[in-house]
Amino acid sequence: xxxxLKADGVRVRFRTSGLVxxxxxxxxxxxxxxxxxxxxxxxxxxxxxxxxESGSGKTTLGRAIIGLARAQxxxxxxxxxxxxxLKDAQYRGVRRNIAMMFQDPIASLSPRKTVRNAIAEPFRxxxxxxxxxxxxxxxxxxxxxxxxxxxxxxxxxxxGQARRVGVARALALEPRVIIADEPTAGLDxxxxxxxxxxxxxxxxxxxxxxxxxxxxxPVVRHVSDRLAxxxxxxxxxxxxxxxxxxxxxxxxxxxxxxxxxxxxxxxRRDKLELEGEIPSLMNRPRGCEFHTRCPxxxxxxxxxxxxxxxxxxxxxxxxxxxxxxPADARPVGPAAA
Amino acid sequence: xxxNGGDRxxxxxxLSVSFRTGRGVVRALRHVDMAVPRNKIVGIVGESGCGxxxxxxxxxxxxxxxxxxxxxxxxxxxxDDVLRMNDRQxxxxxxxxxxxxxxxxxxxxxxxxxxxxxxADILYRLDMTAAGKRERAADMLAQxxxxxxxxxxxxxxxxxxxxxxxxxCIAMALMMNPALLIADEPTTALDxxxxxxxxxxxxxxxxxxxxxxxxxxxxxxxxxxxxxEVVVMYAGEVVEQGEVHDLFHRAKHPYTQMLLECDPAxxxxxxxxLPTIQGSVPDLIxxxxxxxFGPRCPKRYEPCxxxxxxxxxxxxxxxxxxxxxxxx
Numbered sequence: 001x002x003x004x005l006k007a008d009g010v011r012v013r014f015r016t017s018g019l020v021x022x023x024x025x026x027x028x029x030x031x032x033x034x035x036x037x038x039x040x041x042x043x044x045x046x047x048x049x050x051x052x053e054s055g056s057g058k059t060t061l062g063r064a065i066i067g068l069a070r071a072q073x074x075x076x077x078x079x080x081x082x083x084x085x086l087k088d089a090q091y092r093g094v095r096r097n098i099a100m101m102f103q104d105p106i107a108s109l110s111p112r113k114t115v116r117n118a119i120a121e122p123f124r125x126x127x128x129x130x131x132x133x134x135x136x137x138x139x140x141x142x143x144x145x146x147x148x149x150x151x152x153x154x155x156x157x158x159x160g161q162a163r164r165v166g167v168a169r170a171l172a173l174e175p176r177v178i179i180a181d182e183p184t185a186g187l188d189x190x191x192x193x194x195x196x197x198x199x200x201x202x203x204x205x206x207x208x209x210x211x212x213x214x215x216x217x218p219v220v221r222h223v224s225d226r227l228a229x230x231x232x233x234x235x236x237x238x239x240x241x242x243x244x245x246x247x248x249x250x251x252x253x254x255x256x257x258x259x260x261x262x263x264x265x266x267x268r269r270d271k272l273e274l275e276g277e278i279p280s281l282m283n284r285p286r287g288c289e290f291h292t293r294c295p296x297x298x299x300x301x302x303x304x305x306x307x308x309x310x311x312x313x314x315x316x317x318x319x320x321x322x323x324x325x326p327a328d329a330r331p332v333g334p335a336a337a
Numbered sequence: 338x339x340x341n342g343g344d345r346x347x348x349x350x351x352l353s354v355s356f357r358t359g360r361g362v363v364r365a366l367r368h369v370d371m372a373v374p375r376n377k378i379v380g381i382v383g384e385s386g387c388g389x390x391x392x393x394x395x396x397x398x399x400x401x402x403x404x405x406x407x408x409x410x411x412x413x414x415x416x417d418d419v420l421r422m423n424d425r426q427x428x429x430x431x432x433x434x435x436x437x438x439x440x441x442x443x444x445x446x447x448x449x450x451x452x453x454x455x456x457a458d459i460l461y462r463l464d465m466t467a468a469g470k471r472e473r474a475a476d477m478l479a480q481x482x483x484x485x486x487x488x489x490x491x492x493x494x495x496x497x498x499x500x501x502x503x504x505x506c507i508a509m510a511l512m513m514n515p516a517l518l519i520a521d522e523p524t525t526a527l528d529x530x531x532x533x534x535x536x537x538x539x540x541x542x543x544x545x546x547x548x549x550x551x552x553x554x555x556x557x558x559x560x561x562x563x564x565x566e567v568v569v570m571y572a573g574e575v576v577e578q579g580e581v582h583d584l585f586h587r588a589k590h591p592y593t594q595m596l597l598e599c600d601p602a603x604x605x606x607x608x609x610x611l612p613t614i615q616g617s618v619p620d621l622i623x624x625x626x627x628x629x630f631g632p633r634c635p636k637r638y639e640p641c642x643x644x645x646x647x648x649x650x651x652x653x654x655x656x657x658x659x660x661x662x663x664x665x
Contacts, residue, residue, distance in 0.1 A: 053528035188384035193611035218602035259533035261558030265581045274530045
């Protein structure tokens with residue numbers, strides 16, 4: 001399958017202090033790398049999941065693709081067109097093809113706009129003359145909402161309804177790609193399923209490709225074809241979703257999967273897989289950046305950073321000693337050999 | 338004061354709470370019966386608007402001014418009715434005998450007071466020196482896994498990470514060695530690896546402090562992981578309660594069954610088509626005549642529409658508010 005969207009070595013940096021202040025305080029490099037040289041491709045009709053904890057850079061990567069954060073290095077291409085370095089006005093055209101669903105369904109809608117105006121706004125921004133009332137009704141029907149919601153304001157909507165409005169808004173300009181940032185966060189489980197089923201139906205009917213940004217592992221297992229697990233702005237593991245869930249190659253992936261409690265009192269955990277917390281981006285650990293929390297870390301991990309290398313067909317991991325097989329989830333390091 | 342109250346630290350009987358609003362009377366809780374046995378962790382699970390927060394607020398009597406509590410309702414904490422306590426008795430209870438861990442550790446702590454001072458303040462009733470209180474605070478911080486506690490007492494909340502702040506909130510809740518700890522979605526604001534750490538900590542503390550706990554969550558995984566008994570709430574009623582294994586493996590109420598089915602973590606095989614519960618939660622101002630879950634229930638039959646079901650026992654502690662259980 002051809003890759004619709006391709007990211008190559010994308011790096012997003014944010015300045016942490018002013019240059020004068022940095023000079024006075026002797027900070028050599030007053031930047032943090034929110035996204036640190038990541039590469040992936042999104043295929044036509046595919047769902048790709050970006051998974052990570054707070055501060056892992058998953059949202060920043062999504063925002064860089066749609067031009068809301070500036071990529072300082074690397075390339076982001078949509079159907080061969082380079083997006084890095086485009087001016088804001090030029091990006092407008094890109095956003096007809098790539099739409100974004102923002103995190104909080106209610107807060108991402110203007111409280112002063114009715115549902116009708118919120119859905120019609122993309123047409124106005126892009127100067128598309130259409131019967132906006134008719135378009136708004138069509139989009140509402142598409143996402144399974146009654147016409148009666150047209151005059152409603154965001155505060156009158158439930159979380160699930162607001163999320164549907166967010167979907168309708170993203171669909172307005174008939175994009176090819178939708179970046180969905182935490183599409184189910186804050187929704188009850190029964191409503192969560194409704195939204196995911198809706199997104200799935202629309203994907204089939206409209207041939208959409210999704211980039212789903214989430215920390216919800218049980219959800220991403222059901223909805224994504226491939227995954228990237230992010231830690232401190234880097235991809236630590238990428239591959240097909242079912243393979244990663246069946247056989248995590250990176251110790252962080254293993255720890256993340258083990259941290260999700262199983263809804264079965266017979267499967268209680270006694271052991272804690274991951275201790276400690278995510279280090280600060282201002283102070284990245286030396287060597288492998290995960291070594292401070294890795295239960296399998298060896299001397300080499302403290303010294304040299306691993307590359308994101310191929311560990312099996314369609315699988316990449318940033319680890320010196322990836323797990324060869326979950327059946328014997330032990331590192332193949334010097335100690336094990 | 339009656340000091341014991343038997344084996345139950347908390348016993349809620351026939352609790353009904355309504356709120357008077359401009360739109361009408363919202364019947365937020367109706368005839369809730371539940372209990373927390375000594376040294377047990379009882380989980381309350383339910384979706385938004387099911388009445389979890391109103392129940393907790395009733396136990397602490399923190400209800401809003403427009404709340405009306407039913408005449409026959411009682412909330413017995415170690416044998417004393419919280420609903421009939423005077424202000425002095427309430428002050429002696431809140432934060433001392435019943436303490437609470439809130440959802441968001443970022444906003445639960447005062448940002449302009451060092452955590453050592455905030456912790457020592459909890460001990461204001463005790464006849465201890467300031468140094469003694471600080472030592473006790475540092476000791477509690479060590480218990481919840483904060484490294485270098487004596488030095489960190491002078492730090493402010495913003496100097497701690499989210500996970501550490503929630504550990505501090507737990508330490509504060511345990512300062513007075515309460516008889517009942519209420520945890521309201523204590524890990525919702527945390528990442529999954531930190532959530533696992535906090536749950537691990539709570540299990541560990543429970544073994545050391547012998548504290549009874551009311552654990553509120555919408556996360557079935559956490560309920561299964563931590564709780565001994567589970568109370569399932571829907572639209573202001575307890576629809577089912579029982580021992581945790583019974584609830585997860587032998588659920589009787591259709592709502593509980595569907596809630597379990599909907600959880601993507603319980604669906605073995607990866608699937609794009611996820612189960613949902615059709616319809617939406619009823620308006621609590623204008624309740625249906627029959628069973629509260631009736632309009633959404635796939636197993637509905639004649640008796641369900643005529644009158645609301647009572648609570649029918651499955652075993653000594655397992656019961657469900659469903660005619661199918663009565664007729665089984």
